[in-house]
Amino acid sequence: MTDQLAARTAVPSCHSDAGGRSAAPGAPVVALAGSPNVGKSTLFNALTGARRQMGNWPGTSVEVGRGSWALGDARVPEVALIDLPGAYSLDPASPDEELTRDLLIGAPPDERPDLVIVTVDAAHLARSLYLVAQVREHALRVVVALTMADIAARRGIHVDAHALGAHLGAPAVDVDPRHRSGRASLGEVVAETLHQPVPVPRPLPEMDLGADMGADLDALDADLALADSRFAWVDEAVRAASRTEATGRSTWSDRIDAVVTSRLWGPLVFLGAMWLVFQVTTTVAAPLQDALDTLFTGPVSEGARRLLGLVGLGGTPVEGFVVNGLIAGVGMLLTFAPLMALMFLLLALLEDSGYLARAAVVTDRLMRSIGLPGRAFLPLVVGFGCNVPAISATRTLPNARHRIMTALLVPLTSCSARLTVYVLMATTFFPRQAGTVVFLMYVLSIALVILLGLALRATLWRRVGDEPLILDLPPYQRPHLRLMADQTWVRLRTFLQTAGGIIVATVTIVWLLQATPAGPGHGSFGDVPAEDSAYAATAMAVAPVFEPAGFGEWRTSSALVVGFVAKEAVISSWAQTFAVSEPSSSDQPGRLGELVRADFERSSGGHGAVAAVAFMVFLLAYTPCVATVATQRREIGLRWTLFGIAVQLAMAWTLAVLVFQVGRVFW
Known part of the structure; x- marks a missing residue:
């Protein structure tokens, strides 16, 4: 990773990552990407010891966070970890998503991260994997961090990380940022992957939208075809790596939401x-x-x-x-x-x-x-x-x-x-x-x-039209004292x-x-x-x-x-x-x-x-x-x-x- 990317990511942040430290010069650069509300910044804090602002909605991290992550590997003692703004895909719909795209694939190859960790929500696997599909289409080392496994289990969803990684063509690791479990396994996989050659781009073939369209496909049609291919690939990954047990009844979370989100x-x-x-x-x-x-x-x-x-x-x-x-x-x-x-x-x-x-x-x-x-x-x-x-x-x-x-x-x-x-x-x-x-x-x-x-x-x-709020509601969970203390200290x-x-x-x-x-x-x-x-x-x-x-x-x-x-x-x-x-x-x-x-x-x-x-x-x-x-x-x-x-x-x-x-x- 060159100094150019380091300079580009050294932007001022309203929520500075005090408590962490900078990596040594020349350390590999690992980017942490993922959709909003999948535990990305919580994972960043757990890995670096920093106290980056966390929240339950998009926009909590609108700047780039930087810190040092000690891997404990003799070959790769530490890496510079970069927490990118949340993005659902590499097709930017806002300036913060555009920043994520620019740092991952918009920069020249020698200025891109040495490895990208994509955080994936096990409880909403299909929604999270679209970003993985896009990232793997470029010459980037990829590791998937599977979060929210405990939440998924309560909903009857079980994801096999090994099977998921086999289908994705990239290692997948179970991590629990809230309780700081799985960090050692993730560090081992990252260290091993950094010693592998950079993979060649792996674009998905465009789906056939119909013979009658043939050569008349314009750029928009090609984009739609590629998107359909990604969704089909994601669907195959979900079927191969997860199983769902139907509960047949509403959860207590649904019953609470019926009250706290009602109009009255x-x-x-x-x-x-x-x-x-x-x-x-x-x-x-x-x-x-x-x-x-x-x-x-x-x-x-x-x-x-x-x-x-x-x-x-x-x-x-x-x-x-x-x-x-x-x-x-x-x-x-x-x-x-x-x-x-x-x-x-x-x-x-x-x-x-x-x-x-x-x-x-x-x-x-x-x-x-x-x-x-x-x-x-x-x-x-x-x-x-x-x-x-x-x-x-x-x-x-x-x-x-x-x-x-x-x-x-x-x-x-x-x-x-x-x-x-x-x-x-x-x-x-x-x-x-x-x-x-x-x-x-x-x-x-x-x-x-x-x-x-x-x-x-x-x-x-x-003439400005409004637009509905699209927000992933986080699951109800027992508040974690350490996380609450961290957030209190960040603000204080x-x-x-x-x-x-x-x-x-x-x-x-x-x-x-x-x-x-x-x-x-x-x-x-x-x-x-x-x-x-x-x-x-x-x-x-x-x-x-x-x-x-x-x-x-x-x-x-x-x-x-x-x-x-x-x-x-x-x-x-x-x-x-x-x-x-x-x-x-x-x-x-x-x-x-x-x-x-x-x-x-x-x-x-x-x-x-x-x-x-x-x-x-x-x-x-x-x-x-x-x-x-x-x-x-x-x-x-x-x-x-x-x-x-x-x-x-x-x-x-x-x-x-x-x-x-x-x-x-x-x-």
């Missing part, structure tokens, strides 16, 4: 599950959050002061930056880590059990009934975790207009970064109904996606990396502005009242815009400006500002919420709770973080990105003003 009960079950997630999250995580808050505002801050005093930096701007900047800003954000971890764990539970895919089906029905593209809901689901990978996941949509439309809607899905602010506001203003308030914000998020989608459909894309790590990267930079800039006097006579650098700082002066210029919404106070408007960088920074901005304005608050755990409440009461004329709701609505609808904007620009271009920003700002301000002006009349 499906939406109710989905809303109930989401309400339970947020209720448990806000209730269980609260004591842990309070404990961390006490730790950072007490012992950590005090320890930092003493340490800086010992080295002669006590009472200097350095102490202000460390205590009122880094500890107050980043520390306050980190108190939300238990909350985020618990929410991610509960979502991983729903996903690994197989339920979230059913939720996608239920919501897709609603989306299509109002004219939105069916498959577009898949990236939108991802958006509730993070908007950045969600916009990247629009590559799974074959229609360019659908991709643009969906990328414009994704920022309205309430990402996990906004959750930190929702929880602070809900527990401060609505302590007894905090979980319900957070849940309603997510319901509002869905409603805004629907309303904006309808507006775009009625104006810009009147992303949150913590943001806190350690963008947030630190933002905290530094905010502190510098707060430490700089707004003009002569307002103090000296590092010794200036917060309201006389350059930070406050900038915020005061923006604050009047938010007065009609009830939160036209400079500390609040400044937090929203900082929120353009990252929504988590809203919390750190408040923590810094109040730490400077109220130094004594560092000795009073939980004081931040009280100070925020006092600000909202002042700016709203005594209608603090209504202003808090308006603030959360604005936070939901206005422009997402800079990483999301950058991803939008990459995927849909600058013009559509600027259009989206304008629409989001106008919608956010209008809704916030409407909520406050109407709410204060009745509340």
Whole structure:
């Protein structure tokens, strides 16, 4: 494998494969291919030790994952394993499938993988083998990894891997990525196959479509004939390698699906599950959050002061930056880590059990009934975790207009970064109904996606037709604790990396502005009242815009400006500002919420709770973080990105003003 392919596959990924490592230079390159939802990324994680994002629908892996796989073979100690985007065939219907085709057969022969492992679902053998039929038609070493054998057995399907490999002309190995069994056998087969010569292409003969067509077959007819040949070959392989025992009765999975995917009960079950997630999250995580808050505002801050005093930096701007900047800003954000971890764990539970895919089906029905593209809901689901990978996941949509439309809607899905602010506001203003308030914000998020989608459909894309959601529903299964822990850590790590990267930079800039006097006579650098700082002066210029919404106070408007960088920074901005304005608050755990409440009461004329709701609505609808904007620009271009920003700002301000002006009349 040459360096050209390595360079082509070294693309940035929203879900980096941290936890794995790169293979040594010159190691053979093995590509992992397969249809969506056959356990391909789970197998990649099991083989490399990486933690690549997994999911129960297409679009989870829209970038190329790379890692090292130690085979334990003296001749081939390790290989560079590449996890390609899921593809049903080598006839691309979307940009991610086109990437898979290009890397497998579109590149020159010397830039292609040394071997391709095609993951095949034993429970849906015929559907998975079409890709194998296409891959074997090219000069590529092929190994088949047979997954989901346990699921197939429960359905009365038994596949003989040896017989399957004999018919395919390529070795087939049983593997169970979830329980990490079969890895050694797969490694042995891969090592052995790598020492065999590259096979010659093995195209299937085209089926005879009828003598009357003869020489009049055009290119389309030839493609149909070849496809028929592949299907016939697949059918022979299935008959030769599998047997099915008829059960004669519906399974318990079918009976559950009759409820959770029904038109009546499906939406109710989905809303109930989401309400339970947020209720448990806000209730269980609260004591842990309070404990961390006490730790950072007490012992950590005090320890930092003493340490800086010992080295002669006590009472200097350095102490202000460390205590009122880094500890107050980043520390306050980190108190939300238990909350985020618990929410991610509960979502991983729903996903690994197989339920979230059913939720996608239920919501897709609603989306299509109002004219939105069916498959577009898949990236939108991802958006509730993070908007950045969600916009990247629009590559799974074959229609360019659908991709643009969906990328414009994704920022309205309430990402996990906004959750930190929702929880602070809900527990401060609505302590007894905090979980319900957070849940309603997510319901509002869905409603805004629907309303904006309808507006775009009625104006810009009147002729865009919708398409049904085609999704392989995963089987219900007992959640695997290790997989759930891996997925929780992947998502939590992303949150913590943001806190350690963008947030630190933002905290530094905010502190510098707060430490700089707004003009002569307002103090000296590092010794200036917060309201006389350059930070406050900038915020005061923006604050009047938010007065009609009830939160036209400079500390609040400044937090929203900082929120353009990252929504988590809203919390750190408040923590810094109040730490400077109220130094004594560092000795009073939980004081931040009280100070925020006092600000909202002042700016709203005594209608603090209504202003808090308006603030959360604005936070939901206005422009997402800079990483999301950058991803939008990459995927849909600058013009559509600027259009989206304008629409989001106008919608956010209008809704916030409407909520406050109407709410204060009745509340």
